[in-house]
Amino acid sequence: EAQVTQNPRYLITVTGKKLTVTCSQNMNHEYMSWYRQDPGLGLRQIYYSMNVEVTDKGDVPEGYKVSRKEKRNFPLILESPSPNQTSLYFCASGGVGGPLHFGNGTRLTVT
Amino acid sequence: SQELEQSPQSLIVQEGKNLTINCTSSKTLYGLYWYKQKYGEGLIFLMMLQKGGEEKSHEKITAKLDEKKQQSSLHITASQPSHAGIYLCGAVPNTGNQFYFGTGTSLTVIP
Numbered sequence: 001e002a003q004v005t006q007n008p009r010y011l012i013t014v015t016g017k018k019l020t021v022t023c024s025q026n027m028n029h030e031y032m033s034w035y036r037q038d039p040g041l042g043l044r045q046i047y048y049s050m051n052v053e054v055t056d057k058g059d060v061p062e063g064y065k066v067s068r069k070e071k072r073n074f075p076l077i078l079e080s081p082s083p084n085q086t087s088l089y090f091c092a093s094g095g096v097g098g099p100l101h102f103g104n105g106t107r108l109t110v111t
Numbered sequence: 112s113q114e115l116e117q118s119p120q121s122l123i124v125q126e127g128k129n130l131t132i133n134c135t136s137s138k139t140l141y142g143l144y145w146y147k148q149k150y151g152e153g154l155i156f157l158m159m160l161q162k163g164g165e166e167k168s169h170e171k172i173t174a175k176l177d178e179k180k181q182q183s184s185l186h187i188t189a190s191q192p193s194h195a196g197i198y199l200c201g202a203v204p205n206t207g208n209q210f211y212f213g214t215g216t217s218l219t220v221i222p
Contacts, residue, residue, distance in 0.1 A: 042215055059209075100210055
């Protein structure tokens, strides 16, 4: 089954403790992206990647890192999480000109 | 950054009524994509429009893209409780690689 898999679904952590949210897709898509969704602000792009070893900042990249060492994986790294990074995060992937396919989301709480 | 204006922000309709959601871009688009999201869950792809004047339908949902490729509407005929959720438009501009989203329209259908 074609899908984007994110893990974990829920994560509660403390300020400053490094964490990684994994994302994997099995559709051989070149394009992958991370978004955060906050009430009243909609979906905002954090980082995106056009292909392996090619990543670019989105609209809200501060405090986040990504890597694209393999085509299928695009992990999101928070080196030192802060409470303002409490949000619902989505990973997505897409082929050229096609729609984005989304993971089920990761709800992150930073205390 | 590219902006997508969506209206209305929220909509409450009686079951059986028709409704329309609009999405407007300040720039010409390469493609316009409609998604539906159940609260707190992932985004489900509904339809993609890429040609000026294009119209697509799926069951009781019709989406249109204007000739200038800057405005789209999503029309639901004879709404049902199963149509409830958040509808988001997403777009890729003619220039650039970022995939942007509108802030969403929350739809409630009263039985």
